[in-house]
Amino acid sequence: MNLVVVGTSWITDMFISAALETRLIRFLGTCSRSTDKAEAMNLKYGGEKTYLNIEEVCMDADVDIVYIASPNSLHYPQTKKALLAGKHVITEKPIVSNMREMDDLIETSKTSKGLLFEAITTLHMPGLEIIRQHLSMLGTISIISTEFNTFSNKLPEYRSKKDPNELSLKFSGSTLVDLGIYNVYFVMLLFGIPTNVHYFANKGFSGVDLSGALIMQYPDKIAVAVVAKDNHGDNRTLIQGENGYIKVAGYVNTLKSIEIVVDKERFEFYVPNYPNHMRHECEAMFSCIARNDRQTMFEWLDLSKSVTEILQTARKDAGIVFAADSKND
Amino acid sequence: MNLVVVGTSWITDMFISAALETRLIRFLGTCSRSTDKAEAMNLKYGGEKTYLNIEEVCMDADVDIVYIASPNSLHYPQTKKALLAGKHVITEKPIVSNMREMDDLIETSKTSKGLLFEAITTLHMPGLEIIRQHLSMLGTISIISTEFNTFSNKLPEYRSKKDPNELSLKFSGSTLVDLGIYNVYFVMLLFGIPTNVHYFANKGFSGVDLSGALIMQYPDKIAVAVVAKDNHGDNRTLIQGENGYIKVAGYVNTLKSIEIVVDKERFEFYVPNYPNHMRHECEAMFSCIARNDRQTMFEWLDLSKSVTEILQTARKDAGIVFAADSKND
Numbered sequence: 001m002n003l004v005v006v007g008t009s010w011i012t013d014m015f016i017s018a019a020l021e022t023r024l025i026r027f028l029g030t031c032s033r034s035t036d037k038a039e040a041m042n043l044k045y046g047g048e049k050t051y052l053n054i055e056e057v058c059m060d061a062d063v064d065i066v067y068i069a070s071p072n073s074l075h076y077p078q079t080k081k082a083l084l085a086g087k088h089v090i091t092e093k094p095i096v097s098n099m100r101e102m103d104d105l106i107e108t109s110k111t112s113k114g115l116l117f118e119a120i121t122t123l124h125m126p127g128l129e130i131i132r133q134h135l136s137m138l139g140t141i142s143i144i145s146t147e148f149n150t151f152s153n154k155l156p157e158y159r160s161k162k163d164p165n166e167l168s169l170k171f172s173g174s175t176l177v178d179l180g181i182y183n184v185y186f187v188m189l190l191f192g193i194p195t196n197v198h199y200f201a202n203k204g205f206s207g208v209d210l211s212g213a214l215i216m217q218y219p220d221k222i223a224v225a226v227v228a229k230d231n232h233g234d235n236r237t238l239i240q241g242e243n244g245y246i247k248v249a250g251y252v253n254t255l256k257s258i259e260i261v262v263d264k265e266r267f268e269f270y271v272p273n274y275p276n277h278m279r280h281e282c283e284a285m286f287s288c289i290a291r292n293d294r295q296t297m298f299e300w301l302d303l304s305k306s307v308t309e310i311l312q313t314a315r316k317d318a319g320i321v322f323a324a325d326s327k328n329d
Numbered sequence: 330m331n332l333v334v335v336g337t338s339w340i341t342d343m344f345i346s347a348a349l350e351t352r353l354i355r356f357l358g359t360c361s362r363s364t365d366k367a368e369a370m371n372l373k374y375g376g377e378k379t380y381l382n383i384e385e386v387c388m389d390a391d392v393d394i395v396y397i398a399s400p401n402s403l404h405y406p407q408t409k410k411a412l413l414a415g416k417h418v419i420t421e422k423p424i425v426s427n428m429r430e431m432d433d434l435i436e437t438s439k440t441s442k443g444l445l446f447e448a449i450t451t452l453h454m455p456g457l458e459i460i461r462q463h464l465s466m467l468g469t470i471s472i473i474s475t476e477f478n479t480f481s482n483k484l485p486e487y488r489s490k491k492d493p494n495e496l497s498l499k500f501s502g503s504t505l506v507d508l509g510i511y512n513v514y515f516v517m518l519l520f521g522i523p524t525n526v527h528y529f530a531n532k533g534f535s536g537v538d539l540s541g542a543l544i545m546q547y548p549d550k551i552a553v554a555v556v557a558k559d560n561h562g563d564n565r566t567l568i569q570g571e572n573g574y575i576k577v578a579g580y581v582n583t584l585k586s587i588e589i590v591v592d593k594e595r596f597e598f599y600v601p602n603y604p605n606h607m608r609h610e611c612e613a614m615f616s617c618i619a620r621n622d623r624q625t626m627f628e629w630l631d632l633s634k635s636v637t638e639i640l641q642t643a644r645k646d647a648g649i650v651f652a653a654d655s656k657n658d
Contacts, residue, residue, distance in 0.1 A: 142531045142540045142560050143478070149569060198527070200544050200551050202471045211471045211569075213553045215529050215542060222529050224542045224553055231471050231569035232590070234576055240478060240540075240560035247563055261561070 001088075001289065002028040004049070004057050006078060007069035008037040011092060015067055015119070016045045018278035024286040025065065031057050054078045058085035065289065067119070068092060071165045072172035073324050076101040079116070086113040088289050093120045093181050094311070095304050097172040097324035102308045106301055115297050117285045118304040122185045124281040127255025127271050131239070131246055132190060137262050138241025144187055144223035145240075146252055148179040149211075149233030158204060167208050167229070172322045175209045175229045176201070177311050183225035184307050186237065186252040187216055193306050194218055199314035202230065207320065214314055253277070330417075330618065331357040333378070333386050335407060336398035337366040340421060344396055344448070345374045347607035353615040354394065360386050383407045387414035394618065396448070397421060400494045401501035402653050405430040408445070415442040417618050422449045422510050423640070424633050426501040426653035431637045435630055444626050446614045447633040451514045453610040456584025456600045460568070460575055461519060466591050467570025473516055473552035474569075475581055477508040478540075478562030487533060496537050496558070501651045504538045504558045505530070506640050512554035513636050515566065515581040516545055522635050523547055528643035531559065536649065543643055582606070 003025045005012050012030075019025050029049030030038040038050040051057045057066055058081055066082045068075055069092040076096045082089045083105070095118035096102045109116040122128065135141065154164035165171040166178070176199060187194075194216035201209035211228035226233070237248040244262035248255055254277045259268045274280060288296050315321070332354045334341050341359075348354050358378030359367035367379040380386045386395055387410055395411045397404055398421040405425045411418045412434070424447035425431045438445040451457065464470065483493035494500040495507070505528060516523075523545035530538035540557035555562070566577040573591035577584055583606045588597045603609060617625050644650070 138560075140559070143542070143555055143557050143562065145474075145476075145555055147474075149472070151571070155571075198529070200527070200546055202549065202551055211551070213472070213544060213551050215544070217529055220531065222531055222540070222542050224555060226472055226474055226553060228472050228569060230469070231467075231571055232573045233472065233569045234565075234567055234574060234590070236563075236565070238563055240557060240562045242480070242484075242560055244561045245563060261563070 001025045001064040001286070002062055003065045003067060004028050004031060004051065004063045005041070005067045005069065006031040006054060006057065008032045008034070008041050009069060012041065012067070012069045014276065014278055015069065016041070018276045018282045020045065021274070021276060021279050022282045022286055024290060028062060054081050058082055058087065063087055065090060072177070073097055073170065073322065076105065076324070079105060080108055083108050083112040083114050083116060088114040090117045090119050090285055093118055094177050094308070096308055097322050098312050099308055101324065102305050106305065109301065115289050115294065117297065117300060119281055120181070120185055121253045121277055121281050122182050122255065123189065123300065123303065124284045125255040125277065126273060126280065127248070127258050128189060130258060130269050130271060134246060134260055135190065135239070137243065137260065138239060138246065139243040141239055141241040142221045143240040144191070144221065144238070146183040146186060146223065146237040147226045147233055147235045148183055148251060149226065149228040149231060149235055150179060151232050152229035155230055161205060163206060167204065167210070169206060169208050169321065170323045172324050173208060174315065174320055175211055175227050176214060176314055179229065180214055180225055180227040181307060181311065182251065182253045183214070183227065184310050185303070187223045187225070188303070188306060188310065191218060191221065191223070194223070194310065197310055197313045197317065199318040201318040201320065209318060209320055212318065216310070330354045330393040330615070331391055332394045332396060333357050333360060333380065333392045334370070334396045334398065335360040335383060335386065337361045337363070337370050338398060341370065341396070341398045343605060343607055344398065345370070347605045347611045349374065350603070350605060350608050351611045351615055353619060357391060383410050387411055387416065392416055394419065401506070402426055402499065402651065405434065405653070408434060409437055412437050412441040412443050412445060417443040419446045419448050419614055422447055423506050423637070425637055426651050427641050428637055430653065431634050435634065438630065444618050444623065446626065446629060448610055449510070449514055450582045450606055450610050451511050451584065452518065452629065452632065453613045454584040454606065455602060455609065456577070456587050457518060459587060459598050459600060463575060463589055464519065464568070466572065466589065467568060467575065468572040470568055470570040471550045472569040473520070473550065473567070475512040475515060475552065475566040476555045476562055476564045477512055477580060478555065478557040478560060478564055479508060480561050481558035484559055490534060492535060496533070496539070498535060498537050498650065499652045501653050502537060503644065503649055504540055504556050505543060505643055508558065509543055509554055509556040510636060510640065511580065511582045512543070512556065513639050516552045516554070517632070517635060517639065520547060520550065520552070523552070523639065526639055526642045526646065528647040530647040530649065538647060538649055541647065545639070
């Protein structure tokens, strides 16, 4: 299976590295508007071909899998083109900007030869299963608090009234959508779809959320997600129950440091993460492609859809509108 | 100055101990419906007199200061009686159940010979000033998250459909009002009165909040307070800024473990807390009485009023109604 990547940022770099570790794919080449950047990536990982745009990738019959890590607003149109060309597509989170795009991609994937995936580490991390298996030890759970604070090096640019992609509503930039998506997946994978969603945002000059607090309300529990690109936090996730709590230190995209405290006894889990944590999702998605497992694919797309709906509801609640929201195809 | 306490719970015990440490008062006696309990408290701390009700305390000319730590709903009527009798009154937090009671107490205190205080440790802890002095090091602050989770030993009783005072709407029991009041004070003392307040509650059979998440929104920042009596948490408070964060480990009623992380450099403060942390508030209030400092007293009552208003707004948002809310005097 030949892999081509779209985009040349650090996450693409990390993805290729993880992909090669699985030994399930061959790295074929890189698509970028900048041929220099594409060639540099190819040089680093042994790619052969460069592409200037998604159309060139689609036309190359040697391409089996396309990994898309362009600015968020381009995920949908590029993904759709690659799917229609019969490629397998792995799109970096967030796979889409809104529900309209999500519904369309799911429809498209039903008739495409290619499989479609949202690249979201949380779903595939060993820690998720460890947590799931120990939830019942906590007794009745009533509070989940989870955080994703990463200071953006684009913030100074934004503060000087420029509009860097990562924080631009034109490119579907949003701290909640970009970072909070991990927290939403985490909570939803463990506790299902919330009854109510509210988002309180600290907005910048353009109306984008630089940080905020998301409330996911369930009949018997409340989850709070704090997300920020405009400050430094001490990232931690807690699941609080009648008998004790489970604590994840650090980010919920890796879930690598997990402890449980029940009846005041503390136990730290061994979490068998690969050093490159993206290898877990790569193995899961590549093997799914290898066995052409469309059922699993649609189950995962269902999760993507639920998460997209939560994020869209949250954005609506806080009045955060993407350029993509007003587009018609 | 002769002190009489109303109530015989652990907090009264701790208060008398702290009060005696200040060497500013003499412990005169205890008021309780149970003479046995009153005598036991007197025996422990050298009190002489017992009283069956607040009226007996009011009639005793030897009493200078009354400390009230009865169930929450009784704070207001007992405080008012003692004030009208010309006593100095220190009422355990929450000083009142709602704004009507607050306004009435402030009016009453204007003409009373006695001074009036809400006993709230946070206001008087050395850690508060340490944090205040270092806030500017964080640069622009956008997120504050603070927690107060203490599993209630009354929860099993509540779960079996009884209505223990601490969790009873009849007695103005509420997890937010009882525990979250510390978080609200903490946030308000540092950042002032929020623009918007929302409270999301996990309610029990009676409609009382067993846990919940409070949002305090400011024009440029958001504070989230998680409170719980129905689970175990890992209590922590974070103030997150562009340059780093201040972290308080443990509860915001003691503020005894404080660190600052700026530009990835970590520094832990020395916090000069007394072993009995209530001694700080005792010193502050007793010395205020000793110098008859009504100006400071009214400044503190203004804070009590602001906090009462925030709590009342939050309760209204979540539909939590106390019996005291529908009473007319």
